[in-house]
Amino acid sequence: MDFEEYQRRAAETVKVDPATDEGRMELVFGLMSEVGSLARAFKLYLRDRIGLDAQRSRLIEDLGDVQWYLVMIAGSLGISMEEVVDDNLARTHDRYSHESTAYRPPFDDGYPDREVFPRRMLFRIVPAEGAAGDLSAHVSFHVEDARPYAFPELEEEGAEVGNRGFVRGQRIGDPVNDNAMHEDGYRFHDAVHVAFMAVLGWSPVMRQLLQVKRKSDPDVDRTQDGARARDLEEALSAILKVFSRTRNDFASETDIDGEVRDLIRRVVTGLEVEKVPIWLWATAIAQGYEAMNALRMNGGGWLLADLDRQEVAFHAERPEF
Numbered sequence: 214m215d216f217e218e219y220q221r222r223a224a225e226t227v228k229v230d231p232a233t234d235e236g237r238m239e240l241v242f243g244l245m246s247e248v249g250s251l252a253r254a255f256k257l258y259l260r261d262r263i264g265l266d267a268q269r270s271r272l273i274e275d276l277g278d279v280q281w282y283l284v285m286i287a288g289s290l291g292i293s294m295e296e297v298v299d300d301n302l303a304r305t306h307d308r309y310s311h312e313s314t315a316y317r318p319p320f321d322d323g324y325p326d327r328e329v330f331p332r333r334m335l336f337r338i339v340p341a342e343g344a345a346g347d348l349s350a351h352v353s354f355h356v357e358d359a360r361p362y363a364f365p366e367l368e369e370e371g372a373e374v375g376n377r378g379f380v381r382g383q384r385i386g387d388p389v390n391d392n393a394m395h396e397d398g399y400r401f402h403d404a405v406h407v408a409f410m411a412v413l414g415w416s417p418v419m420r421q422l423l424q425v426k427r428k429s430d431p432d433v434d435r436t437q438d439g440a441r442a443r444d445l446e447e448a449l450s451a452i453l454k455v456f457s458r459t460r461n462d463f464a465s466e467t468d469i470d471g472e473v474r475d476l477i478r479r480v481v482t483g484l485e486v487e488k489v490p491i492w493l494w495a496t497a498i499a500q501g502y503e504a505m506n507a508l509r510m511n512g513g514g515w516l517l518a519d520l521d522r523q524e525v526a527f528h529a530e531r532p533e534f
Contacts, residue, residue: 216294220284231289240289244282251275308474308491316493317523318414320437320485327378328427330410330419331359335534336516338401338508341388351388352400352513356381356423358534378424385422397454398509404516404525405450408501411518411525413493415486417442437485449480453498463502466495473498493523500525 229236254272257263265272287297321329334356341353356379364378379385391399403418410416417438420426426438436442453463453473460468474491481487507527508514515528526532 216284216298220288220294223281223284224288226281227285231285237286237289240282240286244279244286247275247278247282251279306490308471308495316490318489320414324427325429326361326363328425328429330414330423330425330520331361331363332520333534334359334407334518335532336407336518337531338404338513338516340513343388343390347390349390350396350400351390352508353384353388354386354403354422355384357515357531360534379422398505399454401505401508402450402454404505404508404527405453405498405501406446407516407518408497408504408525409446411520412497412500412523413486413489414520414523415489416446418446442484445480445484449477452476452480457502462506463498466492466499469495469498496523503527 227240229239231237231240251272254265254268254275257268258265283297284294287294335358337355337357338352339355341351343349343351358381359379362381364380367378367380386403389400389403391397393399406416406418410419420438421443427433456473456476457463460470460473463469474494477491477494478487504516504525504527508516511527511529515531516525517528517532517534518525
């Protein structure tokens with residue numbers, strides 16, 4: 214029996230008026246009651262060691278009642294169960310199906326070499342001096358190497374970098390501190406942007422720092438690589454830091470729960486990166502936080518970003534490149 218037929222036949226047995234608020238609430242309360250009955254079966258299993266096999270008939274009845282109420286609630290709202298299951302499968306695959314799925318970010322496809330992220334990049338992160346009178350701890354990020362490298366003329370003596378490209382060995386951006394009353398290592402948060410770049414193939418912040426914005430397409434340059442996109446990425450990075458305090462500092466992908474994943478979806482709506490499956494975001498965040506925390510513990514170090522392998526890794530000493 215398919216969902217459509219079940220929904221139609223189940224509606225023949227409803228004893229309340231699902232078109233009214235009172236009827237809908239009775240259905241919701243009925244669902245809550247049946248979920249409680251289902252939970253009691255597991256309570257008996259855990260407390261009294263009554264096996265689930267021995268409760269099979271009861272479990273079938275309880276599960277059937279839960280399904281009936283779910284179908285009736287959906288019908289009272291004009292929602293078909295086909296819509297429900299299709300949406301549920303799409304969301305769960307978006308969140309958790311990476312074990313059997315690969316996703317290669319397409320955002321640099323078709324753009325000139327001078328407007329794309331290098332496939333491998335090596336960053337050096339070291340302590341730095343802040344502005345006069347600012348005694349808080351600062352760090353600076355340097356691009357030590359990149360392959361392929363599209364700006365050899367910028368490395369000639371006396372060449373001006375201007376607003377296009379970067380020079381290997383130079384610092385990118387200004388020295389940063391935690392910008393907080395209490396030191397928490399956020400000065401190393403560019404590691405998260407590096408992880409977004411490496412794993413997601415996306416980071417308006419890194420495009421600005423490296424000066425590899427996609428200016429050959431004015432609309433993309435304005436809407437995807439512009440100030441608003443950078444602000445959203447920075448805001449997401451700051452909010453993730455707040456969430457990380459109660460989620461084991463995102464030590465693993467399992468710490469990136471549904472609330473965090475829903476936040477990401479809301480923040481990036483309208484950006485090209487909204488197409489990226491949420492499980493890949495979890496991978497990027499976990500890698501970024503592992504790198505950021507390692508930098509904090511070591512007071513600096515090296516980050517190797519590999520966009521082909523979609524990973525970023527911390528090294529205490531300069532790795533082979």
